[in-house]
Amino acid sequence: MKPQPTNQQSRLxxxxxxxxxxRARTRHEITVYLEKRTHDQELIVSVLNYLDELKLxxxxxxxxxxxxxxxxxxPRGPRLIKQELKHLxxxxxxxxxxxxxxxxxxYTQAAVKLLSQKARxxxxxxxYQARLKANQYLFQHGFEAATRETAIDDFWENx
Numbered sequence: 001m002k003p004q005p006t007n008q009q010s011r012l013x014x015x016x017x018x019x020x021x022x023r024a025r026t027r028h029e030i031t032v033y034l035e036k037r038t039h040d041q042e043l044i045v046s047v048l049n050y051l052d053e054l055k056l057x058x059x060x061x062x063x064x065x066x067x068x069x070x071x072x073x074x075p076r077g078p079r080l081i082k083q084e085l086k087h088l089x090x091x092x093x094x095x096x097x098x099x100x101x102x103x104x105x106x107y108t109q110a111a112v113k114l115l116s117q118k119a120r121x122x123x124x125x126x127x128y129q130a131r132l133k134a135n136q137y138l139f140q141h142g143f144e145a146a147t148r149e150t151a152i153d154d155f156w157e158n159x
Contacts, residue, residue, distance in 0.1 A: 012037060012047045020051075024062045028089020059090055063098045071102070075110035075117075078102070080142025104147060111143050111151030112158075119155075131156070 012034060019033050034044045051057045063085060070076045078099045085095045115134055122130040131152055138148040
């Protein structure tokens with residue numbers, strides 16, 4: 001039989017659930033959130049274990065969701081996504097394996113989408129300057145050289 005949760009533990013679980021209702025979070029994010037509310041490490045571990053039992057913390061699923069979301073709604077290249085996921089506290093090995101699982105074609109599609117959103121920046125420039133600006137823009141958004149070249153070629157062919 002499990003021991004009954006204390007008032008403080010119940011309060012922290014409620015706060016953690018409220019924090020999780022807005023979007024999925026990494027274990028690191030939840031830990032930092034709970035550490036701002038209490039300094040009792042045993043209590044934090046017990047709350048994290050409880051959330052694990054409820055299957056509310058899954059860093060691998062979070063990484064998949066985050067990468068898919070970034071490619072679809074706010075296109076970013078693998079370099080920038082990797083940086084963002086590190087900041088969210090995911091292990092480097094997990095990030096690398098998840099990013100390698102994405103096909104180069106998906107990165108190219110995201111880059112073309114990003115160029116399409118900013119097409120007005122490039123249309124009034126001569127072709128050489130437009131391609132250079134597009135390349136710089138994609139670099140700033142974390143895309144690799146091969147992906148940038150392919151995306152720029154696709155963008156100019158299909159307009």
